[in-house]
Amino acid sequence: MSDFALFLGKFLRQGTAIASLAPSSRWLSRATVADVERTRPVTVVELGAGTGPVTRALVERVAPGSRLLVVERDPDFLRLLRERFDAVPGLEVIEADARDLADVLRDRGVDRADHVVSGLPTPSLPEAVRREVVRVVGEVLAPDGTFSQITEMPWVYLGLYRRLFHDVRFRFEPRNLPPAGVYHCRRVRQPVASP
Numbered sequence: 001m002s003d004f005a006l007f008l009g010k011f012l013r014q015g016t017a018i019a020s021l022a023p024s025s026r027w028l029s030r031a032t033v034a035d036v037e038r039t040r041p042v043t044v045v046e047l048g049a050g051t052g053p054v055t056r057a058l059v060e061r062v063a064p065g066s067r068l069l070v071v072e073r074d075p076d077f078l079r080l081l082r083e084r085f086d087a088v089p090g091l092e093v094i095e096a097d098a099r100d101l102a103d104v105l106r107d108r109g110v111d112r113a114d115h116v117v118s119g120l121p122t123p124s125l126p127e128a129v130r131r132e133v134v135r136v137v138g139e140v141l142a143p144d145g146t147f148s149q150i151t152e153m154p155w156v157y158l159g160l161y162r163r164l165f166h167d168v169r170f171r172f173e174p175r176n177l178p179p180a181g182v183y184h185c186r187r188v189r190q191p192v193a194s195p
Helices: 001-017 028-033 053-061 077-085 098-106 127-140 158-164
Strands: 041-045 067-072 091-095 113-118 141-151 165-173 178-186
Touching: 028 053, 028 141, 028 178, 041 053, 041 098, 053 067, 053 077, 067 077, 067 098, 077 091, 077 098, 098 127, 113 127, 127 141, 127 178, 158 165, 158 178
Parallel strands: 041 067, 041 113, 067 091, 113 141
Antiparallel strands: 141 178, 165 178
């Protein structure tokens, strides 16, 4: 089964529990990881990796010695990610819920992540779940770290992310199908503001 067919089937069955009806294009994947440094080893967490196009872009971008922790909970996506990336040095595919991210990192001896990239359907999550995901991202993210969130509804949620983070930039990627973009955010607002 192709990645597209797998995504589409899950989207049709699960709706907003799956963030997209298709995997991210290479252009959207590269836009998502654009804030990740190339010049020094970093720790990057990916939430909701799906079939791994953003994971692939991260592998191509990070400096040697970097650590990539890929968090996914869907069993089909997990199987594919492990098949594709288990041989990559410094990369670990982890079956977990994003809300448990602090414990996941702690169990691996990681204090802080330099970057968190997300393919989760964050705006569609129940409010309590969304607040907990953003809270835990704020807990694990280094003070100068970035949170990058993919969206297929360009600009629609700009206000939401501005309520959740102090600094928000949006990058549009028209070559994705459908056209999409990435919110690049810094400094979670504490306590996390209501949407």
